[in-house]
Amino acid sequence: MKNNNQSEFIIGRHPVISALRGKQEINKVFLQTGIRKDEKSVEEIIKLAKKKRLVISTVPKQKLDLLSDNQNHQGVVLSISPYKYATVDELFENAEAKQEAPFFLILDNIEDPHNLGSIIRTADAAGVSGVIIPKHRAVGLTSTVAKTSAGAIERIPVARVTNLMNTINELKDRGVWVFGTDMKGTDYRRWDAKGPVAVIIGNEGKGISPLLKKNVDEMLTIPMVGNLQSLNASVAASLLMYQAFNSRNPL
Template identity: 50%
Template sequence: MREHEEQTQEWIAGRHPVMEALRSGREINKIWVTEQAQKSAQPLMLEAKKAGLIVQVVDKRKLDQLVEGANHQGIVAQAAAYRYFEVEELIARAKESGELPFFLLLDEIEDPHNLGSILRTAECTGVHGVVIPKRRSASLTATVAKTSAGAVEYVPVARVTNMAQTIDKLKEAGVWIAGADVGAERDVFASGMKFDMPLAVVIGNEAKGIGRLIREKCDFLIKLPMHGQLNSLNASVAAGVLMYEVLRQRLGLGK
């Protein structure tokens, strides 16, 4: 299935992602369910009926064609394209929450499964917004939505042309930029490492890490301690550990 930036429709695949799309008030045009999935999809079908949506029972091959390669679990929805937010909107939403702003900047995360997993953890840890670049990055697709377990419906994502300029914009708004880098001198769990400030954490590409220019723009760099034979973690796992450490500190746990 080809993804076009200009497309006005998106496919949502899987029972949980479709249900979360319904609950979030996402604009959905139609839902397809296979005959085999009808029983397990009853709660979803009732939700769709309340919303006045069409649910059509089709052959599994139809769904395989609609979302090629995705694990659709016998349920696919056609919805309005995901809306990308402006960075200014993310900043405003964070201020409205009354909480310390917390953002994630993803510097060329290319694997949609990693992006989906990061969004799922971001939703669980209270991240106010995620920023991704328009080029050389995974975007919001059916695979990302499925992997995020519906979190894509709740975590605002901004898609920017220039990540460096975005960092400058966040700094102007009083946000500190922390880069996750294996070469950093400071350990994220080290004594005195505090995240009780408006913060954006930068997570780099799966293979290359954070780009040089972005690294230089960070206010400080942090790393996760490594005690095994490998010197790096999967990007989504590393992001998850960092997000939960920020949340742990902000909840005042482990003092």
């Protein structure tokens, strides 16, 4: 969520603590009037804010309701500068720092911020090296995404690129095997994700765009036996990420 000064807001105690521990540029901390400052999470927020020499403002609940668009802020809101995106090079550097083969998630026009936040949260848990999203016709890193990611937005680098096709070609040139998702393809349970890999998750309604489909190295499919033949984007992404995790980290 942005205001006229191009600020955004992080809401909720756990996301706020994660942001304060991270490198995100923070403008101000808002605490609700009357909040118990002896509660462990609130004590931690105040301690971290003071360490960063941030301004802490005590404001009425109505002010926080306004800043958070009436979401569950738990009595605390951070005013931050808009999120800084990583570069594709930095995604590779993140994998190298962890001494792992790159494992990237490419999101083709995901529009729901809750889906993006949930995907980033799972990506953090599953050891993804970085997430790639397009600049246009897709949701970016917002306060809702941050809230839904439960702080993972501070740990998973997200690159925002002008042209997904050009980026996919760059990944291929750098030795990354690119997988897509569709109704027809290799059963995802047979996917061996060892080595440098990237998997594309399509738009919630339209799936992967035709141009991207034509340029993947292999298509994966999630078998379904019910009447509905599609899954929520974040659920599909989670299944694929953990299949990759299983093949990269065998028992």
